[in-house]
Amino acid sequence: GYGSVRRAVSLVALRLVNSGGEIFAQIGTIGGGGCKPCCQLPGTKQEASETVGDSFERLIASKLGSLLADKIELGEVVEEITERKSQAVGICTRYLRMVAPATFGPGESIDAPGVAYSTEGGAPDAGHPAPRPMQRRPSESMEIGQR
Secondary structure: OOOOOOEEEEEEEEEEEOOOOOEEOEEEEEEOOEEEEEEEOOEEEOOOOOOHHHHHHHHHHHOOHHHHOOOEEEOOOEEEEEEEEOOOOOOEEEEEEEEEEEEEOOOOEEOOEEEEEEOOOOOEEOOEEOOEEEEEEEOOOEEOOOO
């Protein structure tokens, strides 16, 4: 018959903000001899048998546990729905994203790892020099107060 194929993906994401309004987000990925910019909230796909709460627990325990364990307070989850063509499979996809706002507990802080890169001396790639690692160092600790 007539119609179009559409897929649906359920996601959970964490919107963690400190008292200064700074958002905890991924700003890039490292691999293949360089880095690729991307800006996204920490998140994961919801497994078929999971509740939204289970997905958030798995996200925090598996991907963020060493940074955030017992340091954050989750707020009420908000649903966000978007539709766009998936880059991975090339078909229209509806993304059902459950976003939990979160804040740090009183006096809590994190020490997230950081990487410094330089664009000098790398081989050109599509007119741009490839990033070259300089050093790996921890970033400054974020001191968090109550909102």
